[in-house]
Amino acid sequence: MPSSTPSTLRHGAVLLDAEHTRFALWAPDARQVSVELGNGQSVPMLPQPEGWFMIQTNCPAGSQYRFNIDGQIQVPDPASRAQGGDVHGPSLVVDPHAYRWQHRQWCGRPWHEAVIYEMHVGVLGGYQAVQQKLPALVELGVTAIELMPLAEFPGARNWGYDGVLPYAPEASYGTPEQLKALVDTAHGLGLAVILDVVYNHFGPDGNYLQRYASSFFREDRHTPWGAAIDFRRRPVRDFFIDNALMWLLDYRFDGLRLDAVHAIDDPDFLEDLARRVRQAIPAGRHVWLNLENEANQASLLQRGFDAQWNDDGHNALHVLLTGETEAYYADFAEQPTRQLARCLEQGFAFQGHINRHGQRRGEPSAHLPPSAFVLFLQNHDQIGNRAFGERLTQLAPSQALQAATVLLLLGPMIPLLFMGDEVAAQEPFLFFTSHQGELAEAVRQGRRDEFAAFSAFADATQRQRIPDPNALATFQASCPRPSPDQADTTRALYRELLQIRHRELVPRLPGTRALGAEVLAEGALTARWRLGDGSLLRIDLNLSAHRVELQPAGDPQLWFQHPPQALEHWRQGWLPAFSAVVQVEQPTAPDGERP
Secondary structure, eight states: OOOOOGGGOOSEEEEOSSSEEEEEEEOTTOSOEEEEETTSOEEEOEEOGGGEEEEEEEOOTTOEEEEEETTTEEEOOTTOSOBSSSTTSOEEOOOTTOSOOSOTTOOOOOGGGOOEEEEOTTTTTSHHHHHHHHHHHHHHTOOEEEEOOOEEOSSSOOOSTTOSEEEEEOGGGOOHHHHHHHHHHHHHTTOEEEEEEOOSOOOSSSOOHHHHOGGGEEEEEEETTEEEEOTTSHHHHHHHHHHHHIIIIISOOSEEEETTGGGOSOHHHHHHHHHHHHHHSOTTOOOEEEEOOTTOOGGGGGTTOOEEEOHHHHHHHHHHHHOOOSGGGGGGSSOHHHHHHHHHHHSOSOSSEEOTTSOEEOOOOTTSOGGGEEEESOOHHHHHTSTTOOOHHHHSOHHHHHHHHHHHHHSSSEEEEETTGGGTOOSOOOOOOOOOHHHHHHHHHHHHHTTTTSGGGOSHHHHTTSOOTTSHHHHHHTSOOOOHHHHHHHHHHHHHHHHHIIIIIGGGOTTOEEEEEEEEETTEEEEEEEOTTSOEEEEEEEOSSSOEEOOOOSOOEEEEEESTTHHHHHHTTEEOSSEEEEEEEOOOOTTSOOO
């Protein structure tokens, strides 16, 4: 039988033809490994150098299998492409070519065209239900959807960040083919599709790697979730890079958002991933790589990654909109307007500045274009990590929220919406799981302990009011149900702003550079950018409850005003409370005449 060298092995089950599958498992702690097939057959695997086990055998697509470790324990494939049950059940051999793509010519969209809509597939009803919602998002002006993590997790309800089988799409949402149909349909409508992936840890239930591959982790480094993943080892590194390539090549996702990379203690891994992705993607195809990174490592945004979620921008806006200054908002309590201005003119608010813990955070980012930053008013974290999952519709004055929406959708950073934003959704987005037994109790208590530092939950009896993450009702409360009295008005605002963005701003975004931002008063500022065609974009924003004075400039073209009379006040030299005025001054020719 031909053998494969470890450097050419891919984790998991690879279908070779209609009847044969090659199984590979990296199990350096095991003495013997066999494949236990669903038909009752046990096939010993051949040991390979560097801790690998491999075998090729008769096994068609759809077959169930597990790995037997040393005759003591049967485990699912850590690189399972699909599960026959939950995370503890048998894995399935998958034919990656079974689905017939209808839009093979799709090559994606340029990054500067992105208007991203983040969603949770579970609360929306699964892959097929999401597929039905896509035309309405296109009509709104969305150009990309971002799916929260889909890696198989324990139970049927989870945010997805507790996944333990990164290669297997969550079975409770549908089949791999139904996921591909969702992506395919999106492409036919002109929508790009981003997947949120978690490469910094495994969930607490269903991960058996410690049993036969303990060197997958390093005990000398720890993360909030336990021992750090050891990316120094090539089989470990390839496990995740091959996973990224699977989503991009087999499922044709248009991009990945890498969760919490500040918990990956190996920046070289991130650069390696980006490099190998760029090498594998055919010329002419657009693939986006985005980061969540509390460390604000601007340098990574010049090493293969397109953008980073700008938590700084969100946090400053949240403080201005709500007045909340507890927990991580404490870093934005003293000068939120100045910090928002710094974000608009330089990218990050924290670029080596001292945070509330007395530590320097971030790297200089002023050299990066605005499109290197993803801005949002809400996302799954910023809603769901609240004790009761409240949205801004319940926390901020509606007029102020609308003014902030103008900045979000007509500013040059890449905007991200969270599902329900566009219809002023009132229901919460709570933290939910479906753990059992002792783990369920630990998660329940841990969730409540998280809020002990908040004044509203200083007493333990107060924390008992926090919804149980494992309760079905917690999940059900998070399913979107738009309020009819606000949905139409809010949706009309989003649609109008996105029409302006696509018509006026997007064509001019490449080459955009910030010209500066000036604080007018607490809660109010003026920001200016030179767009790619040489025109000057100006946004005057007042999120305070008081009118503020400003200096009008010439007679530029109005893009949008909120409220309707804001421009008239602007011409008189002041901005009313909760207002935004967006204008552009056309470029001038060398002789001083406008072209």
